Amino acid sequence: MRGNRRVRLALILAVGAxxxxxxxxxxxLMIGSFPSFTGGELPDCNDRAQSVSDESQTATSDIxxxxxxxxxxxxxxxxxxWNVLAGIGKRxxxxxxxxxxxxxxxxxxxxxxxxxQFLISTWGGKAKIKIPSTFNGYASDGDGDxxxxxxxxxxxxxxxxxMIKHNGAPExxxxxxxxYNRAWWxxxxxxxxxxxxxxxxxxxxxxxxDELCDEPLLAAAPSGxxxxxxxxxxxxxxKPYLWGGTGPDAFDCSGIIYMAYRSVGLTIPRTTFGQxxxxxxxxxxxxxxxxxxxFNAGPGTAADRPGHxxxxxxxxxxxxxxCRLCGPIKVTTYRDxxxxxxxxxxxxxxQILEQLRLKELG
Numbered sequence: 001m002r003g004n005r006r007v008r009l010a011l012i013l014a015v016g017a018x019x020x021x022x023x024x025x026x027x028x029l030m031i032g033s034f035p036s037f038t039g040g041e042l043p044d045c046n047d048r049a050q051s052v053s054d055e056s057q058t059a060t061s062d063i064x065x066x067x068x069x070x071x072x073x074x075x076x077x078x079x080x081x082w083n084v085l086a087g088i089g090k091r092x093x094x095x096x097x098x099x100x101x102x103x104x105x106x107x108x109x110x111x112x113x114x115x116x117q118f119l120i121s122t123w124g125g126k127a128k129i130k131i132p133s134t135f136n137g138y139a140s141d142g143d144g145d146x147x148x149x150x151x152x153x154x155x156x157x158x159x160x161x162x163m164i165k166h167n168g169a170p171e172x173x174x175x176x177x178x179x180y181n182r183a184w185w186x187x188x189x190x191x192x193x194x195x196x197x198x199x200x201x202x203x204x205x206x207x208x209x210d211e212l213c214d215e216p217l218l219a220a221a222p223s224g225x226x227x228x229x230x231x232x233x234x235x236x237x238x239k240p241y242l243w244g245g246t247g248p249d250a251f252d253c254s255g256i257i258y259m260a261y262r263s264v265g266l267t268i269p270r271t272t273f274g275q276x277x278x279x280x281x282x283x284x285x286x287x288x289x290x291x292x293x294x295f296n297a298g299p300g301t302a303a304d305r306p307g308h309x310x311x312x313x314x315x316x317x318x319x320x321x322x323c324r325l326c327g328p329i330k331v332t333t334y335r336d337x338x339x340x341x342x343x344x345x346x347x348x349x350x351q352i353l354e355q356l357r358l359k360e361l362g
Contacts, residue, residue, distance in 0.1 A: 059197035074161040087194035092117040114150040138162040139327035148327025226290035232263035279344025287343040296339040306341040
């Protein structure tokens with residue numbers, strides 16, 4: 001009996017010690033479980049607009065690993081359902097495995113090209129490779145090689161994600177698919193495939209991304225003049241490159257900048273070769289929105305005679321019309337690009353300062 005009493009007493013003391021320990025740890029546990037008292041938990045930007053559905057066994061067995069990776073990446077970046085993108089890819093070209101014309105080169109009978117089958121323009125019966133019509137507004141560099149290639153799965157899938165996002169996804173998926181291919185039977189088929197690819201058989205709406213996760217495209221414009229210049233330049237995104245072009249339908253690299261300054265009543269040299277010596281040089285790292293960044297690229301160029309130019313819109317980003325085969329006018333990064341010659345500020349040129357003074361007087 002005495003032995004039993006000792007065991008019971010030991011158990012009571014152990015339970016009491018455990019309770020005291022839990023009480024002492026409660027404040028720590030509560031602090032770790034609740035939002036910070038300095039303003040709440042930060043948003044998890046790694047979960048930006050991902051589908052709530054995992055892949056089904058059908059998806060993992062049917063979709064090539066690289067394609068599945070690209071569907072996931074594009075869906076996360078743009079904010080649409082990965083399985084809807086995969087449904088399009090399956091219905092169009094069996095995720096690029098189809099050997100029919102227009103998948104890896106050329107076009108099919110309807111003028112469609114690439115694994116996601118964007119319609120591209122034709123001239124003289126031949127496809128203008130990498131200058132697609134529906135691809136123009138959604139051309140994307142999905143793999144970071146500096147090209148927007150309709151036949152490249154990474155580029156094409158990202159372009160498709162942008163297109164369905166623009167036309168209603170993720171909320172109105174059926175509408176976005178109807179715009180992609182105007183047939184309700186097509187919409188039904190893609191939706192059926194998408195449901196089979198999701199582990200729970202659903203086409204779910206991705207969670208809303210927190211605004212704090214979005215990096216602003218533009219830096220704060222240092223003046224109203226710069227704001228107007230950038231507004232014009234960015235409005236030309238999606239239009240094609242044309243050597244010598246100054247709009248309104250197409251531009252070359254210096255033409256879009258020349259016209260952007262013209263849009264606010266300022267005149268700078270027309271060509272890259274003239275724009276380079278015109279602006280006041282700015283040290284790398286001190287460039288700001290509205291400045292120009294020059295590259296040693298293009299025919300007849302050298303380290304002291306740059307042949308390509310873009311306009312800085314925020315730190316590390318520029319809007320540019322790059323080349324005929326590089327896709328449409330778009331915002332790209334410049335910090336990882338080779339051949340940067342330097343930066344200039346046209347607005348600091350005495351001629352521009354005088355033009356601004358006269359504008360204020362007038």
